[in-house]
Amino acid sequence: MLSNLLLLICILTSSSIFTTHSYNNKCLRHQETLLLQLKHELIFFPSSSTKLVRWNESAECCLWHGVECDASGHVVSLQLDEEDISGVIGDLSSLFRFKYLKKLNLAYNGFNDAIPKGIGNLTCLTHLNLSHAGFVGQVPSEISSLTRLASLDISNEFGNTLSLEHPNLEMLVQNLTELRELYLDGVNITSSDERRKWSHIELSHLPNLTSLSMAGCSLYGPLPTSFWQLHSLSILRLDRNNLSAVALDDLFTNFPSLTTLTLRECSLKCSIPSTFGNLTELIHVDLSYNSLIGSLPSTLFEGLSNLVYINLWRNSFSGNIPQSLFALPSLLYLFLGYNQFNGTFQLDNFQSLPNLTSLDLSGNSLSVDTGNVNSSSYGGLKLKGLGLNSCNLSSFPDFVKHNMDLKYLDLSNNSIAGEVPSWVWGKRLGYLNLSFNLLTNLQKPYHIPASLESISLESNQIKGELQLSIPLDSQLWSLSLANNSFGGSIPISFCNATNLQNLDMSRNKLSGSIPRCLLENISDLDLSRNNISGNIPDTFPMVCSLYYLDLNNNALEGKIPKSIGSCMNLGYMNVGNNMINDTFPCMLPSTLLVLVLHSNRFHGDLRCNKNWPSLKILDVSSNHFSGSLESIDFSSWTSMMRGYLDGEFERKLDVALIMKGQMVELYKIWEDFSTIDLSSNSFYGKLPNAIGDLTSLHQLNLSHNALDGSIPKSFGRLSNLESLDLSVNQLAGQIPEELGGLTFLSVLNLSYNKFVGAIPIGRQIQTFTADSFEGNSGLCGFPLSINCSNTNVPPPGYNETGEERKEIEWEYVCAAVGYVVGVGSIVWLLLFCRGFREKYFGKIEEVVEGMFIARDMRRRRARRAAAAMNRVIRRQ
Ligand SMILES: *[C@@H]1O[C@H](CO)[C@@H](O)[C@H](O)[C@H]1NC(C)=O
Ligand SMILES: *[C@@H]1O[C@H](CO)[C@@H](O)[C@H](O)[C@H]1NC(C)=O
Ligand SMILES: *[C@@H]1O[C@H](CO)[C@@H](O)[C@H](O)[C@H]1NC(C)=O
Ligand SMILES: *[C@@H]1O[C@H](CO)[C@@H](O)[C@H](O)[C@H]1NC(C)=O
Ligand SMILES: *[C@@H]1O[C@H](CO)[C@@H](O)[C@H](O)[C@H]1NC(C)=O
Ligand SMILES: *[C@@H]1O[C@H](CO)[C@@H](O)[C@H](O)[C@H]1NC(C)=O
Ligand SMILES: *[C@@H]1O[C@H](CO)[C@@H](O)[C@H](O)[C@H]1NC(C)=O
Ligand SMILES: *[C@@H]1O[C@H](CO)[C@@H](O)[C@H](O)[C@H]1NC(C)=O
Ligand SMILES: *[C@@H]1O[C@H](CO)[C@@H](O)[C@H](O)[C@H]1NC(C)=O
Ligand SMILES: *[C@@H]1O[C@H](CO)[C@@H](O)[C@H](O)[C@H]1NC(C)=O
Numbered sequence: 001m002l003s004n005l006l007l008l009i010c011i012l013t014s015s016s017i018f019t020t021h022s023y024n025n026k027c028l029r030h031q032e033t034l035l036l037q038l039k040h041e042l043i044f045f046p047s048s049s050t051k052l053v054r055w056n057e058s059a060e061c062c063l064w065h066g067v068e069c070d071a072s073g074h075v076v077s078l079q080l081d082e083e084d085i086s087g088v089i090g091d092l093s094s095l096f097r098f099k100y101l102k103k104l105n106l107a108y109n110g111f112n113d114a115i116p117k118g119i120g121n122l123t124c125l126t127h128l129n130l131s132h133a134g135f136v137g138q139v140p141s142e143i144s145s146l147t148r149l150a151s152l153d154i155s156n157e158f159g160n161t162l163s164l165e166h167p168n169l170e171m172l173v174q175n176l177t178e179l180r181e182l183y184l185d186g187v188n189i190t191s192s193d194e195r196r197k198w199s200h201i202e203l204s205h206l207p208n209l210t211s212l213s214m215a216g217c218s219l220y221g222p223l224p225t226s227f228w229q230l231h232s233l234s235i236l237r238l239d240r241n242n243l244s245a246v247a248l249d250d251l252f253t254n255f256p257s258l259t260t261l262t263l264r265e266c267s268l269k270c271s272i273p274s275t276f277g278n279l280t281e282l283i284h285v286d287l288s289y290n291s292l293i294g295s296l297p298s299t300l301f302e303g304l305s306n307l308v309y310i311n312l313w314r315n316s317f318s319g320n321i322p323q324s325l326f327a328l329p330s331l332l333y334l335f336l337g338y339n340q341f342n343g344t345f346q347l348d349n350f351q352s353l354p355n356l357t358s359l360d361l362s363g364n365s366l367s368v369d370t371g372n373v374n375s376s377s378y379g380g381l382k383l384k385g386l387g388l389n390s391c392n393l394s395s396f397p398d399f400v401k402h403n404m405d406l407k408y409l410d411l412s413n414n415s416i417a418g419e420v421p422s423w424v425w426g427k428r429l430g431y432l433n434l435s436f437n438l439l440t441n442l443q444k445p446y447h448i449p450a451s452l453e454s455i456s457l458e459s460n461q462i463k464g465e466l467q468l469s470i471p472l473d474s475q476l477w478s479l480s481l482a483n484n485s486f487g488g489s490i491p492i493s494f495c496n497a498t499n500l501q502n503l504d505m506s507r508n509k510l511s512g513s514i515p516r517c518l519l520e521n522i523s524d525l526d527l528s529r530n531n532i533s534g535n536i537p538d539t540f541p542m543v544c545s546l547y548y549l550d551l552n553n554n555a556l557e558g559k560i561p562k563s564i565g566s567c568m569n570l571g572y573m574n575v576g577n578n579m580i581n582d583t584f585p586c587m588l589p590s591t592l593l594v595l596v597l598h599s600n601r602f603h604g605d606l607r608c609n610k611n612w613p614s615l616k617i618l619d620v621s622s623n624h625f626s627g628s629l630e631s632i633d634f635s636s637w638t639s640m641m642r643g644y645l646d647g648e649f650e651r652k653l654d655v656a657l658i659m660k661g662q663m664v665e666l667y668k669i670w671e672d673f674s675t676i677d678l679s680s681n682s683f684y685g686k687l688p689n690a691i692g693d694l695t696s697l698h699q700l701n702l703s704h705n706a707l708d709g710s711i712p713k714s715f716g717r718l719s720n721l722e723s724l725d726l727s728v729n730q731l732a733g734q735i736p737e738e739l740g741g742l743t744f745l746s747v748l749n750l751s752y753n754k755f756v757g758a759i760p761i762g763r764q765i766q767t768f769t770a771d772s773f774e775g776n777s778g779l780c781g782f783p784l785s786i787n788c789s790n791t792n793v794p795p796p797g798y799n800e801t802g803e804e805r806k807e808i809e810w811e812y813v814c815a816a817v818g819y820v821v822g823v824g825s826i827v828w829l830l831l832f833c834r835g836f837r838e839k840y841f842g843k844i845e846e847v848v849e850g851m852f853i854a855r856d857m858r859r860r861r862a863r864r865a866a867a868a869m870n871r872v873i874r875r876q
Contacts (some may be wrong), residue, residue, distance in 0.1 A: 026073035027061040035075065037094040048084035053604065074100035076537050081107040081129070091118040095748070107153070110134045115154075115162075117142045123680040124148060131155040131183065139187070141167045147175050155185035157216055163188035170202050179206050179706040185215040185237070204229040215239040215262075222246055224737055226255040239286070240265040249273045251547065259306075264284040272296065277303055288313035295319025298694050301328055311335040313360070321345055321366075324354045337362035337387055344369055347397070360387030362410060370397035389413050389433070396421060404428070412436050412456070420457070435459055435480065447471075454478040458504070462486060470496040478502040482526065494518055497576040505530065513537075521545070528552035529575070536575075546570050552596065553577040560585040575600065576619065584608065584625070598622055598677070606632050606678075619677040621701065628685030629678075629707065634694060679725065682706055687731070692717045703727040703749065713738050723747035728773075730754060735779075740765045751775045758788045 014086040039055050046053045051065035062069035068077035075098050089095060089111065090388040095104075096118035104125060111134040119128070120142025128146065131153045139154060140161055150788065156162045164172060168790050169189045173179060203209070204226040212233060219241035227233075232761050233255050243266040251261070252275040257721065261279065271294030272287075279285075292315040301307065301324040308330050314795075317339040325334065326349045334356065343366040350356055361368060368391035385408035392412040400406060401423050409424075410433040424432065428451050435458035448455070452470045458480045461632050465488030470476065476497045482504045489512025494500060502524040513534030515529070523545040532551070535558030540546060544567035556578040564570070565587035571589065576598035586608035588595065594617040601619065605627025674696050683705040691700070692714025699722060707729040716738025724742075734757035735750065741764070756778030759765060770783045780788040 002033070026527065027059070027063075027069070027452045028073035031069070031073060031075050031098075034094050034097055035064065035067065036053055041085035041093055041095075041745070042080075042083075042085050042089075044085040051080065051087075052083050064537065068103075070100065074098075075104035075116040076100050076124075079103070079105045080202060081109070083104045083109060086110040086112065086134075088113040089116045089118070091116050093118060096121040098122065098126055105129040106133045109130045112136065114138070115140055115143070117126040119143060120145050124204050126178075127151045130154040131185075132158065134161075136161040136823040137163065138166060139164050139172065141171070142174060142185065144172045148178060149176050150178050151181040152179060152181040153181070154187055155183045155213065155215075157186035162186070173203065173206060177205055178208065180208050181207060181211040182206075183211070183213040185213050185718070187214075188216060189214065189217045189219070191850070200224060200226075206230065208232055211235040213237040214241070215264075217241055219243070220245065223250050230255070232257060234258060234281075235260040237262045238266060240466075242267045244269055249275050252276050252278050255279075259283055260284040263290070264311075268292055272300065274300075276300060280304060280306075282307055282332075284309040286311040290315050292317060296324045299324050301325050301408065305329060307331055309333040312339065314338045316340055318342065321349075321361075323349075326350065328353070329676070331355075332357040334358065335360045335387075336364070337389070339364050341366055342763045343367070347399075352426065355382055357382055357769065358385035358399050358408070359383065360385070360410075362389030363393055364390070367392040370399065384408065386410070396424070407431065407451075409433070420446070420462075422446060425449060428693040430454070430475070432456070433718075436615070448476065448853045449874070450474050452476055452500075456480040459483040464488075466491050468493050472496050474499065476500055480504040481508065485509040488512070490515055490518065490527075492517075501545070503527075519546075523569070524548040526550040527554065530554055532556060535559070536561050536580075540564050540567055542566050544568070548572045550574045551578065556580055558582075560588075562587060565589065571614075584620070586610065588612075590614070593617070616674045619675065620681065622680040624682065625678070626682040626684070629683050630688050632688070634688060634690040675701075677701040678705065681703040684708070687712055687715075687726075689714045691715065695719060697721055698744075699723040701725040703729070707731055711739070715739060716741050718742060719744070721745055725749040726753065729753040731757065735760055735765075749774045755779050 009744075010736070035055060039052055044052055055061075055064045055067075057074045058064070061067060062073065062075075066079040067075055069730070070076045070530060078095075078098070078101060081221040085106070086109070093116065095437055096116075099122075101122050102124050104122065104127070107129045108131070113135065115130060116493040117140045119125075119140070123146065125146050125149050128143070128149060131522070132155060135154075135156070141153070143149075144167055154162060164187055169184070173182065201224045202868060203224065205836075207229070209230050210232050211234070212230070215237050216239065219238070222245045223243075228250070233428075233857045234257050236251075236255065236258055237260070239262050243263065244670040246266075246268075248270060250266070250555065252273060256278060258279050259281050262284070263287075268287070268290035270292065272292060274297065277300065280303055281443055284302050285307065286309070288311045292312075295318050298320070300322050301310075305328060307328045309327075309332065311333070313335045314337070317336075318341065320343050321336060321341055325331070331353050332355060335358070337360040341361075344367045345361065347368055347370045350359065368388055370393065382405055384405050386406060387408070387410040388397070389410045390413040393411060393416055395416055395418075396411070399422075400409065405428070407428060407430045409429060409431065412433045412435040414437055416434070418440060420434060420439055420442045422443045422445060425446050425448060429449060430451055431454045432452060433456045435453075435456040437460050438461040439462055441464060446468070448468060448470050450473045453475045454477065456478075459482065462484040462485070466481070466486045468491050470493045476499045477499045479500065479502070483506070486505070486508040487510065490505065490510060492515055495515060495517035498521060500521060503518070503522060504524070504526040506526045506528040508530055510527070511531055512532065514532060514537055516537040516539045517562075518525070519537055519539050519582070520541050522546060526548070527550065528550045532554040533556065536551065536556060538561035540835055542560065546564070546567040548571065550572070552574045553576070556575065557580065559582040560575070560580065564585070568589050568591060568790065570589050570591055571593045573592065573594065574596040576596045578600050580597075581601040581603075583604035584597075584602060584606050590610060590612050591614060592612050593614050595615065596617070596619040597611075599622040600617045602623040606620070606625065607627065610868070611633075653756070674694075675698060676694070679701045680703070683702070684707060686709030687702070687707060689712045692712060695717055697718050698720055701717070702721070704726045704727070707726070708731060710731065710733030711726070713736045716736065717726075721740065721742050722744045724745060725747065726740075728751070730753065731750075732754040735755055737760040739745075739748075740760045743764060745764050748765070749772055751771065752775035755773075755776040758781040759773060759779060766782060768783060770785070773779050780786040
């Protein structure tokens with residue numbers, strides 16, 4: 001009854017006599033009180049709030065920021081987005097007493113609770129936006145009673161924390177017949193069981209729906225037939241679902257009014273059907289990150305004269321770039337990068353599109369000919385972003401010189417030789433990538449414009465001393481000069497770049513010391529493979545954002561600076577191959593994933609009063625460390641025990657390796673990769689039993705120490721171990737039979753110890769050669785040539801029949817399947833084929849540094865570059 005009455009109020013107040021004005025001056029006292037109560041109830045950071053914090057400033061509450069009233073002074077709209085509100089809104093909150101509220105926006109806040117059921121009391125609502133507000137759990141059924149809703153946004157793309165199972169999507173919208181906009185991105189729309197049947201979802205009772213957005217909802221299967229009745233649909237976003245079973249023809253013929261269609265990352269595998277031409281209203285189309293194939297008919301875009309945005313990035317389109325693209329008068333954004341388009345492409349084709357803003361042809365098999373572009377007419381071009389990565393360019397495109405608007409320029413991976421012309425710096429550039437060319441010097445003068453945010457000159461042949469002048473208001477946050485021949489010292493002008501977060505000057509010929517100011521803001525710093533000397537400055541700030549520090553292969557001395565202890569994000573630290581003379585840096589934050597101290601002058605033991613629970617790789621080899629291994633608390637190295645994986649690290653391991661000409665994703669194998677290398681120190685004492693608990697361990701190297709005692713049987717639990725090196729110690733006793741069960745083991749070195757008895761017979765041990773066991777005068781049995789029969793020691797695990805198990809069958813099988821590719825078979829081969837395994841992991845060791853460090857940095861940079869490009873685009 002009451003709710004019917006309220007509904008009546010809504011209907012009355014929304015009729016034309018009561019129009020909504022934000023500028024009327026009739027703040028009702030009780031509405032003001034309610035607003036102040038609401039402000040009092042909400043938890044928010046005054047420093048990030050722009051609206052709530054200013055309520056109360058004037059007597060006229062209808063003029064408060066984010067508040068709108070109707071003519072009679074009732075609050076009808078509350079826009080509380082991006083106010084950094086956290087905590088819980090109780091069902092009894094004052095919020096639900098604004099009976100006249102029509103528009104409520106709580107987007108982009110930090111609630112961490114279910115959507116409050118009290119929302120159901122706001123029966124007048126026509127616009128409800130709860131997107132990215134931190135709400136979690138099941139969407140309450142109360143929303144389904146808000147029958148006047150025209151727009152509902154509960155998108156939640158970062159984290160999939162909202163779900164729509166009970167009620168499910170159909171129940172939720174059953175009575176919301178006036179809906180025009182429905183945004184459900186990232187919401188788990190049904191239980192995984194039902195999701196398979198999303199094609200039965202009934203939405204046909206929403207005849208007025210114009211916008212439907214369901215990106216990242218884990219949908220799969222064919223398109224629901226009920227969708228076909230959504231004749232008014234104008235905006236359809238289904239990115240990041242598995243739509244491989246959806247016939248594009250259905251989409252293209254049933255929604256003639258589509259203006260926006262985005263199907264990014266939808267596992268589409270077909271070619272584009274000619275019915276694409278039916279979408280004559282189309283303005284914005286995004287089909288990027290799929291596996292779409294075939295050549296695009298030259299007439300494909302004929303008649304689609306409204307197109308403004310076309311994104312076909314990262315598909316497998318081939319053949320020529322269709323001519324009909326150059327007759328789209330409204331086209332502003334064209335992204336064709338990372339396909340297999342081929343042939344020679346004349347850039348002057350685009351002269352028919354003088355308003356084109358962003359163009360990307362990168363990563364195809366195109367030879368782009370920039371020569372015919374008429375500089376003077378192109379001078380009028382509005383191009384703001386140009387991506388010509390891998391386009392077979394041999395010189396700087398001349399027309400760019402005349403384009404004053406350019407903000408994004410990627411000319412990487414070409415064969416551009418000679419000098420970087422001065423005019424490049426004279427622009428309003430934000431992003432400049434000239435990496436992987438044949439550039440040899442920088443034409444003088446070169447002034448970095450303040451607008452530049454990201455520069456890469458990586459992997460060229462640039463020589464000479466770096467004399468960058470960086471203005472004080474520089475926006476620079478990423479700079480890579482890696483893999484050139486820059487000499488001299490690190491320019492002090494970096495101190496002007498107060499936004500600099502990523503600096504990669506690795507693989508150059510730099511000398512001198514590290515400027516103190518350099519460490520003050522940095523988050524990624526790579527100075528490896530230079531000749532930098534002196535101490536690492538003790539100038540890490542109290543609020544330190546350092547994540548990645550690579551100073552490997554220099555001539556640094558002194559100690560690890562104490563201030564690095566405040567870098568609470570530090571994940572990767574490599575100071576290997578220097579002359580640092582210090583004890584173990586116990587102050588390092590416990591966030592560390594990778595720590596390399598290899599080949600320095602570290603001394604003392606490894607005992608600290610803290611843990612590194614995330615540590616995956618520890619290399620302290622070739623130092624002067626000593627102490628008993630038994631004093632190390634291996635049980636605290638939980639990451640090596642459980643295969644714990646940090647999200648950032650996961651991305652770090654998102655590496656690929658080219659092997660036998662095939663790309664093999666190492667991702668799965670590397671997932672819980674971990675290494676301990678304590679070799680070439682002076683550790684002594686027994687091997688602790690607890691090492692056997694480090695079950696995620698892939699590599700263990702304790703060689704060249706002074707360890708004694710025997711190998712604990714617990715080593716048999718190291719079921720992921722690929723490499724075990726205990727050589728050159730004083731270890732004694734028999735080799736435990738359990739080692740034979742380590743099926744992944746491809747490197748075993750027990751040489752130069754005091755082991756005795758028979759080498760155990762195991763699935764694995766016989767695959768190693770005599771080198772693995774030499775220098776142990778008491779050992780006998782295969783693969784050594786010393787026969788055990790004289791010694792009367794029964795070989796552990798030896799079959800009574802005396803028959804040695806042969807690996808020969810496996811060799812046979814391996815040869816037979818040797819040419820099979822694909823990850824599944826790779827894993828299989830790794831399990832059973834020794835030769836293959838050795839090559840495989842041998843390769844890993846060889847590339848570990850290059851890949852793990854350099855390539856990953858490059859990838860992260862590429863990601864950031866993409867983000868930068870997006871920013872540039874969005875700003876326009
Ligand atoms: C919401 O409505 C229910 C009943 O419809 C009522 O009991 C409750 O007090 C209302 N909540 C507020 C905050 O008005
Ligand atoms: C949503 O689905 C994802 C993937 O199936 C799952 O990990 C997540 O826990 C679900 N969230 C909720 C709130 O059910
Ligand atoms: C929709 O409205 C009908 C009729 O008022 C009602 O019976 C039904 O329960 C409502 N559905 C939902 C999901 O609220
Ligand atoms: C759809 O919109 C039309 C025109 O705006 C309107 O007359 C009709 O009532 C709407 N239908 C529903 C179910 O709300
Ligand atoms: C859709 O496109 C196909 C092929 O181009 C054409 O035969 C058909 O008539 C078009 N349908 C409509 C409704 O435009
Ligand atoms: C280019 O933009 C200008 C101004 O925005 C507009 O007047 C002109 O018609 C556009 N040209 C084309 C070919 O669309
Ligand atoms: C482009 O690729 C197609 C096959 O996808 C091939 O037939 C054609 O010869 C290639 N053209 C050039 C110029 O390489
Ligand atoms: C730092 O910036 C100021 C002002 O832009 C400039 O005069 C000075 O030369 C810069 N310093 C260096 C070392 O580049
Ligand atoms: C390390 O420094 C100490 C003095 O601080 C010195 O006695 C020692 O010789 C140094 N060790 C090495 C290997 O240089
Ligand atoms: C020895 O090998 C034979 C044949 O492979 C098998 O039947 C027997 O069980 C084995 N004995 C032991 C002790 O493993």
